[in-house]
Amino acid sequence: MFNKVLEYAGSYRNRTILSGIVILLAVLLQVLPFLFVYRIIKPLIMGEAISFGYITVCIAGVCICLVLHALLYVKGLSMSHDAAYNILMRLRIYLQRRLENLPMGRIQEKGTGSLKRMFVDDVDSIEMLLAHALPEGLGNVAVPVMVYISLFAVDWKLALLSMASLPIGMAAMCVMYAIGSKDMSNYYKAGKVMNNTIIEYINGMEVVKVFNKDGDSYKRYEKDIKNYRDFTLGWYKACWPWMAVYNSVLPSTLILTLPLGSWFVLRGYSALPDLILVMCLSLSIGIPLLKALSFIPSLPQINYKISALENLMNEEPLKQTDRDFNGDGLTIRFTDVAFSYEKKLVADHINMVIKEGQKVALVGESGSGKSTLAKLLVHYYDPDRGAITIGGQDLRNMSLEALTQIISYVDQDQYLFNTSIFENIKIGCPSASREQVIEAAEKAQCMEFIDKFPQGIDTLSGSGGRKLSGGQRQRIALARAILKNAPIVVLDEAMAFADPENEDKLEKAISEAVKGKTLIVIAHRLQSVKNADMIYMMEKGYIAGAGTHDQLIRECPSYEKLWQAALESADWKTTTAGKDGKRNA
Structure with missing residues (x-):
């Protein structure tokens, strides 16, 4: 997947990678405020002395992290959009060159509707994946991974408790992804048929009116549009229940950490400061986890869509050379x-x-x-x-x-x-x-x-x-x-x-x-x-x-x-x- 993107990134390859790093830092800064909160809560619970100046410094740290998070997130998205549109430009140029090398007859056979969808709609649909799914998805995956590694270093028992929501959320996401992947090609095929039908209906409207074929033409128009609607809604309805499951379960990182972690502390299996730290960090990764899992199913679409565009042009090119005409006469x-x-x-x-x-x-x-x-x-x-x-x-x-x-x-x-x-x-x-x-x-x-x-x-x-x-x-x-x-x-x-x-x-x-x-x-x-x-x-x-x-x-x-x-x-x-x-x- 990444090789396919970087192949078209060209000179913007480094900018694509850098945008991901910047967003990764932005997500990390979203987690750091919870550490400052931990630094305030721990001495209060442990009965240690704490000064007003100390609290002020922690609050300032929270504010600075939030401001830097916003700035870096905006900067990262700006860079990712810049890189994405340049990748799309290079992709369109590649498709145009492939199109030019095809026999003219084959180009005419594809039809204007199919080519318009390919060069405009299909390529534009990749923009969201490149500008958001790729940099944000990777950043929001990497930070929870780093946090969980840190939690295991603090207390492996509490770390396992904080991960209790992951298996259920991941299972729901995998089911949803399997359903989506199964029907993805049919979904795009239905959209292509609808697009061609709309263009044909508009272009042929004069003939339809002259020969009084409004009914027949509109029936096909209506049928293909309804088919696309029904197929899309059916696909979404199959995915929505599983989406609801992982959206509600994944952020619930304290579902076992709070009750069982408290019992561990009372039994002496874990330390209270460690429980506080694990709880704070568990709360910090709820939002990144949701974002990551909302983007992860989209990541394979990048490879699918680019490959689909390439396959549309995957025909035998016209056989020619770069030689001038040097024939003997014009017979x-x-x-x-x-x-x-x-x-x-x-x-x-x-x-x-x-x-x-x-x-x-x-x-x-x-x-x-x-x-x-x-x-x-x-x-x-x-x-x-x-x-x-x-x-x-x-x-x-x-x-x-x-x-x-x-x-x-x-x-x-x-x-x-x-x-x-x-x-x-x-x-x-x-x-x-x-x-x-x-x-x-x-x-x-x-x-x-x-x-x-x-x-x-x-x-x-x-x-x-x-x-x-x-x-x-x-x-x-x-x-x-x-x-x-x-x-x-x-x-x-x-x-x-x-x-x-x-x-x-x-x-x-x-x-x-x-x-x-x-x-x-x-x-x-x-x-x-x-x-x-x-x-x-x-x-x-x-x-x-x-x-x-x-x-x-x-x-x-x-x-x-x-x-x-x-x-x-x-x-x-x-x-x-x-x-x-x-x-x-």
């Missing part, structure tokens, strides 16, 4: 590539060659593996088998940064940050001038709608680009690709948000984005790719046919069937046009 080659998603084979025996400057289309029904090949090419995943090379250089034999310099990837749902349209386009080339950004926006047919905004290109796009339509966001994504000017462009359903009015504008934007470049396009609309240099027909993860449009019509039944369906769809749209000539479909 792309898939050699016997296979890939599985959640143990389901989604691409197999993929052999494909895309020559430099070619326009290549991947077509097929939904789920046939088209987008999977695009994501493999931009290295969102590593293939399970085979190799993907550019200019003869394996993708796994170059850095991801080097790959992204030669490939622009535009999918159907490009994310826009909550900043200006200008800054969102500039992401394509951070070193670009304002004039270059505006030029890229013009080529992508963006200025037509940008000029309508009062702030023009400096208009905020909103979180996720919510202030813009799907077609407008797509054109901004194409502007990024134009500005980036990579020699290879991958368009994954780039026309997905195109309505009849914007379709021509998007086609012009795409023409600018791919001018003089190698183009790989994934599309459902076969009419838009019929003039491609090469078309690969995907079916159930396999290449069912490859060739030009005319060749596939003649030689590939699957493509011919898909083409006929596309023609029928186009005819349907034509026949549903209104009297004014506008489409109603």
Whole structure:
């Protein structure tokens, strides 16, 4: 446990240890006043002379100890919080680095809800353990141990009597800890499910309203929240009786010391001054014992929570090196590539060659593996088998940064940050001038709608680009690709948000984005790719046919069937046009 904490403490390791020492001294100063009280009570009971000055000195000692206790406790907690937040910072940086090394596809699979909980909620929950449980728990354990050692040095019989409450309190605590440990993983799992459900409910509220699914969506929302509530209350209810036992029994250190200790004194087995000293010190450790036992069950959670966070990222990192791209040309080659998603084979025996400057289309029904090949090419995943090379250089034999310099990837749902349209386009080339950004926006047919905004290109796009339509966001994504000017462009359903009015504008934007470049396009609309240099027909993860449009019509039944369906769809749209000539479909 301590190694796990110190591993992330880094340069704050000494501060973490020092905070524990300072709090230990603070707890010790909480015990010392009882020794001063003993120094006053002993001569009074023994009939010895005692001066007013002596009593004053003892009272002053009590006051000084209490003041120093408060100061050191505050100082120790300040140091422990400082160290704790720096440990959390280092933990978040570690998780971020692990996240960056994971395949992008795996990151998307985890979902925003799970990642948000991990980076924010789960990491924050460790703060209390690091800032309080660790330094206070150890300090409040160490002092009672030192006091009991001292008591045994004074009178072992009385010391044993003062420890009579410990076995019952410890037994109750162990039972409570066993119950808590048994269900700890399920407790966190229920919280994770609830968190993901809440985020999904909020993000999907528009769809829920449009399709009148409030009841179904709310039922799941309510079910997961109630499940978390019931599980948490059930866990607490199982622990509460045992908590009550040790909270009431542990501080009762005089339960046997006073009656039996008095009898020992009367029988001559123990001395009266020793009984007084043991009683005073026994009273002094009641509060530290309670604090210690309230923190001890939390200490293993530090190791559990840090390990749980590490395990969430415990996946095979993306295979890459720090090498630049040094391939011979830009010919792309898939050699016997296979890939599985959640143990389901989604691409197999993929052999494909895309020559430099070619326009290549991947077509097929939904789920046939088209987008999977695009994501493999931009290295969102590593293939399970085979190799993907550019200019003869394996993708796994170059850095991801080097790959992204030669490939622009535009999918159907490009994310826009909550900043200006200008800054969102500039992401394509951070070193670009304002004039270059505006030029890229013009080529992508963006200025037509940008000029309508009062702030023009400096208009905020909103979180996720919510202030813009799907077609407008797509054109901004194409502007990024134009500005980036990579020699290879991958368009994954780039026309997905195109309505009849914007379709021509998007086609012009795409023409600018791919001018003089190698183009790989994934599309459902076969009419838009019929003039491609090469078309690969995907079916159930396999290449069912490859060739030009005319060749596939003649030689590939699957493509011919898909083409006929596309023609029928186009005819349907034509026949549903209104009297004014506008489409109603």
